[in-house]
Amino acid sequence: MGARSIDDLFSPIPAEYRLERDLKVPRQMAESEIVDWFRERSRENGDSYATFLGAGAYYHYRPVIIDSLISRGEFLTAYTPYQAEISQGTLQAIFEFQTMICELTGMEVANASMYDGSTAAAEAVMMAVRLTGRRSVIIARSVHPEYREVLATYAHHQNLPLSTTAFKDNGRLNLEDLEKSITADTACVLIQSPNFFGTIEDAAAIAEIVHKNGAMLVVSIAEAVSLGIVEPPRQADVIAMEAQSFGVPLGFGGPYCGVIATREKFVRQMPGRLAGQTTDRNGKRGFVLTLATREQHIRREKATSNICTNQALVALMVNIFITIYGKVGLKELAKQNLAKTAYAAAQFGKHAKVLFPGSPRFNEFVVQTSENPYAINSRILGHKIVGGLPLKKFYPELGNAALWCCTELTTRSAIDTVVGLAAESERSVRSAKEEVEVAQ
Amino acid sequence: MKHMTRKATRHVNQNEGLIFEKSSSGKAAWKLPPLDVPEVDTAALLGTAERKDLGNMPEVSEIEIIRHFTRLSTWNYAIDLGMYPLGSCTMKYNPRVNELVVRLEGLANGHPYQPERISQGALRIIKTLSECLIEITGMDAITLQPAAGAHGELTGLLMVRAYHESKGDPRKKILIPDSAHGTNPATAAMVGYAVENLKSNAQGMVDVAALASQMKEDVAALMLTNPNTLGVFEQEIHKIAEIMHAKGGLLYMDGANMNALVGKVRPGDFGVDVMHLNLHKTFSTPHGGGGPGSGPVAVKRKLESFLPTPVPITKPDGTLGFDYDRPQSVGRVRAFYGNFGMFVRALAYILANGPDGLRQTTEDAVLNANYIRKGLEDVYDLPYATPSMHEVVFSDKLQAKKGVKTMDIAKRLIDYGFHPYTTAFPLIVPGALMIEPTESEPKEELDLFVEAMKSIAEEVEEDPQMVLDAPHSTRVSRLDETAAARKPILRWKPGS
Numbered sequence: 001m002g003a004r005s006i007d008d009l010f011s012p013i014p015a016e017y018r019l020e021r022d023l024k025v026p027r028q029m030a031e032s033e034i035v036d037w038f039r040e041r042s043r044e045n046g047d048s049y050a051t052f053l054g055a056g057a058y059y060h061y062r063p064v065i066i067d068s069l070i071s072r073g074e075f076l077t078a079y080t081p082y083q084a085e086i087s088q089g090t091l092q093a094i095f096e097f098q099t100m101i102c103e104l105t106g107m108e109v110a111n112a113s114m115y116d117g118s119t120a121a122a123e124a125v126m127m128a129v130r131l132t133g134r135r136s137v138i139i140a141r142s143v144h145p146e147y148r149e150v151l152a153t154y155a156h157h158q159n160l161p162l163s164t165t166a167f168k169d170n171g172r173l174n175l176e177d178l179e180k181s182i183t184a185d186t187a188c189v190l191i192q193s194p195n196f197f198g199t200i201e202d203a204a205a206i207a208e209i210v211h212k213n214g215a216m217l218v219v220s221i222a223e224a225v226s227l228g229i230v231e232p233p234r235q236a237d238v239i240a241m242e243a244q245s246f247g248v249p250l251g252f253g254g255p256y257c258g259v260i261a262t263r264e265k266f267v268r269q270m271p272g273r274l275a276g277q278t279t280d281r282n283g284k285r286g287f288v289l290t291l292a293t294r295e296q297h298i299r300r301e302k303a304t305s306n307i308c309t310n311q312a313l314v315a316l317m318v319n320i321f322i323t324i325y326g327k328v329g330l331k332e333l334a335k336q337n338l339a340k341t342a343y344a345a346a347q348f349g350k351h352a353k354v355l356f357p358g359s360p361r362f363n364e365f366v367v368q369t370s371e372n373p374y375a376i377n378s379r380i381l382g383h384k385i386v387g388g389l390p391l392k393k394f395y396p397e398l399g400n401a402a403l404w405c406c407t408e409l410t411t412r413s414a415i416d417t418v419v420g421l422a423a424e425s426e427r428s429v430r431s432a433k434e435e436v437e438v439a440q
Numbered sequence: 441m442k443h444m445t446r447k448a449t450r451h452v453n454q455n456e457g458l459i460f461e462k463s464s465s466g467k468a469a470w471k472l473p474p475l476d477v478p479e480v481d482t483a484a485l486l487g488t489a490e491r492k493d494l495g496n497m498p499e500v501s502e503i504e505i506i507r508h509f510t511r512l513s514t515w516n517y518a519i520d521l522g523m524y525p526l527g528s529c530t531m532k533y534n535p536r537v538n539e540l541v542v543r544l545e546g547l548a549n550g551h552p553y554q555p556e557r558i559s560q561g562a563l564r565i566i567k568t569l570s571e572c573l574i575e576i577t578g579m580d581a582i583t584l585q586p587a588a589g590a591h592g593e594l595t596g597l598l599m600v601r602a603y604h605e606s607k608g609d610p611r612k613k614i615l616i617p618d619s620a621h622g623t624n625p626a627t628a629a630m631v632g633y634a635v636e637n638l639k640s641n642a643q644g645m646v647d648v649a650a651l652a653s654q655m656k657e658d659v660a661a662l663m664l665t666n667p668n669t670l671g672v673f674e675q676e677i678h679k680i681a682e683i684m685h686a687k688g689g690l691l692y693m694d695g696a697n698m699n700a701l702v703g704k705v706r707p708g709d710f711g712v713d714v715m716h717l718n719l720h721k722t723f724s725t726p727h728g729g730g731g732p733g734s735g736p737v738a739v740k741r742k743l744e745s746f747l748p749t750p751v752p753i754t755k756p757d758g759t760l761g762f763d764y765d766r767p768q769s770v771g772r773v774r775a776f777y778g779n780f781g782m783f784v785r786a787l788a789y790i791l792a793n794g795p796d797g798l799r800q801t802t803e804d805a806v807l808n809a810n811y812i813r814k815g816l817e818d819v820y821d822l823p824y825a826t827p828s829m830h831e832v833v834f835s836d837k838l839q840a841k842k843g844v845k846t847m848d849i850a851k852r853l854i855d856y857g858f859h860p861y862t863t864a865f866p867l868i869v870p871g872a873l874m875i876e877p878t879e880s881e882p883k884e885e886l887d888l889f890v891e892a893m894k895s896i897a898e899e900v901e902e903d904p905q906m907v908l909d910a911p912h913s914t915r916v917s918r919l920d921e922t923a924a925a926r927k928p929i930l931r932w933k934p935g936s
């Protein structure tokens with residue numbers, strides 16, 4: 001090769017910058033040591049705890065064959081399917097995924113996936129800004145707080161004025177508030193349904209106000225399993241989804257599977273990869289990545305987004321999950337979530353205040369207690385159960401409130417245990433109060 | 441046929457329709473446990489929000505699902521089948537132990553909002569990986585939150601902007617070499633910056649004199665890929681950094697090509713202020729057919745206060761936690777903490793290598809690229825004679841005389857049992873063939889590749905039409921991309 005040593009090959013690097021020492025990283029480990037090291041970390045990470053946490057990340061059962069299939073090297077170790085002739089497996093799977101998302105959301109087109117629900121929502125809003133030529137954005141306060149933070153980050157340098165619309169006592173968007181704040185410069189209104197509190201929004205009523213004002217309705221869906229039993233927001237112009245619930249592990253927050261779905265007429269402003277059907281030279285059906293003229297590698301600074309990598313393997317998990325449950329199973333699965341949640345909310349309601357009554361909810365609900373939920377949760381944790389998410393950080397106006405979630409994996413015995421501990425907490429606060437009153 | 445390939449041969453694979461076409465009513469592959477709480481009246485609970493029809497969802501049995509996706513999988517090329525020399529993509533082996541450890545109960549089922557006291561394992565992984573990546577890059581601080589390389593670029597430029605704003609002026613422009621990835625200019629636009637192109641010099645490197653004249657007080661940063669997309673190390677990197685810093689600008693490094701540097705040289709040592717890494721390239725996490733990736737951003741101390749929230753910290757009692765109180769932060773770029781599953785895999789890769797392994801990985805990657813260069817430099821045009829690092833870029837100049845372009849050669853390579861190299865990129869090389877073998881390839885596979893490329897070059901001379909018609913051995917022949925874009929069919933419909 002004409003090189004005498006490895007060092008010759010690195011001669012283009014100026015000598016003064018070459019690293020002449022070992023990197024200070026842990027020493028090389030044997031495979032058995034690596035497995036042991038991570039087993040230890042796994043044990044430190046709440047393995048075998050039951051959970052009542054949801055809030056954008058949901059604990060559903062993952063059928064075994066999802067991992068059997070996605071572990072096939074042909075899926076796992078392939079790149080983005082630029083060379084269509086040797087990527088038909090990935091491309092057809094994406095095409096099926098796009099179809100499933102369309103059917104489930106009631107939209108006409110869906111992309112191949114986005115990073116996650118939060119960035120999908122931000123990109124959907126940007127898309128509405130491009131389509132309407134308007135600048136300001138109204139966001140429901142009942143949208144996931146971290147999704148709102150991400151949108152604020154994305155919008156900051158686009159100089160898009162963001163405003164927030166309140167929720168009512170029934171947990172739904174305040175329509176009067178919306179009527180007042182929407183203007184001729186409103187590009188879109190972003191809501192989430194079921195919203196952060198689990199309440200299902202009245203998308204039809206919201207869409208009417210939004211469309212009357214020439215703006216677009218963007219709906220974020222964070223709990224995909226809801227689509228088995230909850231009517232999708234068909235009136236929306238863009239739906240930005242998090243599909244994690246469909247067979248994707250919680251994995252401490254990622255990777256998940258965002259996706260954007262919309263109307264056919266808006267497709268050229270939609271970001272992200274798209275698989276399309278076509279034919280080969282012999283007229284045989286095949287699939288390719290298409291409409292690339294929207295994308296960064298062609299359009300550079302004029303692209304719809306800078307997105308390049310998406311979440312193909314996670315979208316494949318979603319595809320397989322939907323295929324396993326299918327038309328009947330998705331509905332039955334959603335019904336079990338609904339039943340567990342209805343039971344849990346009713347049980348909590350006997351001892352504490354369940355907020356936002358009177359509107360339909362899916363698998364989450366907010367419970368207000370007399371005691372700080374962190375204190376209650378810490379007793380619950382002693383039973384190897386993780387209680388609901390205390391909301392003080394995100395919604396101080398709700399006081400001692402926590403967001404609880406039940407899925408098909410939540411057992412009645414776990415519900416009874418946590419309700420029992422919450423009831424005990426209420427009783428002890430009440431008797432402490434009575435003691436004070438007696439003493440006075 | 442004179443040119444036979446030793447690597448590949450035809451074999452039977454199965455036809456398979458879309459899953460919707462296989463569906464028939466009543467089939468199922470699921471079973472829920474009996475409900476342990478009272479049944480509910482969904483109509484009463486949901487009212488008008490109740491969904492009546494799920495549309496066209498598949499109904500199939502479990503074996504049909506297994507066969508459906510297994511059949512689809514056999515239509516894919518993959519690293520597991522052979523060399524995948526996509527330049528700039530670093531298609532290295534994806535170790536299977538990574539897949540095992542990421543599925544351990546506590547890591548796979550950890551909820552992002554579970555209390556910190558039962559999240560110490562995940563936090564330890566985040567902290568250890570952060571420390572390793574800081575050491576590898578020679579930077580001072582890092583965020584693991586960005587979900588991919590382009591997302592890392594966005595995060596990095598947000599921090600650049602916040603840094604300049606803190607000095608009173610966000611500045612107006614980002615300088616980007618004409619050899620850069622398309623994500624660079626697209627990202628600059630998202631952060632509200634104008635893009636100014638920087639021409640490469642005759643060696644394919646940054647023209648330092650041009651940079652000196654283009655670098656003004658209104659330039660926020662230079663986005664540089666090093667080694668650049670020609671696989672060439674920017675030898676005057678110290679001058680480039682000096683020029684940027686002298687006028688108050690920052691040096692951003694696109695870390696897509698970090699596989700040429702790990703353990704040999706550290707960007708932080710040669711003047712880089714902010715950079716992203718691609719865990720799905722350099723650190724062996726699988727590409728999965730186009731993601732998920734992970735794009736951590738490492739910075740120098742002066743940019744640390746702008747990192748996205750939350751930032752992992754060690755608390756006074758020695759336990760790990762997250763700090764959300766970061767008043768100067770650019771904010772959040774993603775819900776939760778990033779693609780944690782990729783952190784686990786990347787850390788497993790680092791632990792499996794250690795300091796010696798990481799260094800040798802880089803050496804082998806550069807050695808392999810130079811071996812290919814040597815093997816093919818007499819057959820394909822080498823537009824830049826500058827020494828190559830981890831990838832080598834040829835052009836189709838010689839073959840174009842016969843009307844055969846880089847994409848045609850790429851398609852013919854498929855018949856020889858290889859995934860094509862990256863075609864037509866970087867843009868500064870007309871008809872580019874961008875080849876990155878990575879360290880994973882044994883000499884035998886490299887020899888087969890060189891042999892295949894030489895054989896194709898001969899075919900171009902003897903029978904160019906045969907190359908233009910390639911691939912000849914795939915399930916489908918070349919697909920009509922124009923028709924796909926003109927009248928997009930983006931979903932299946934009943935009866936279609």
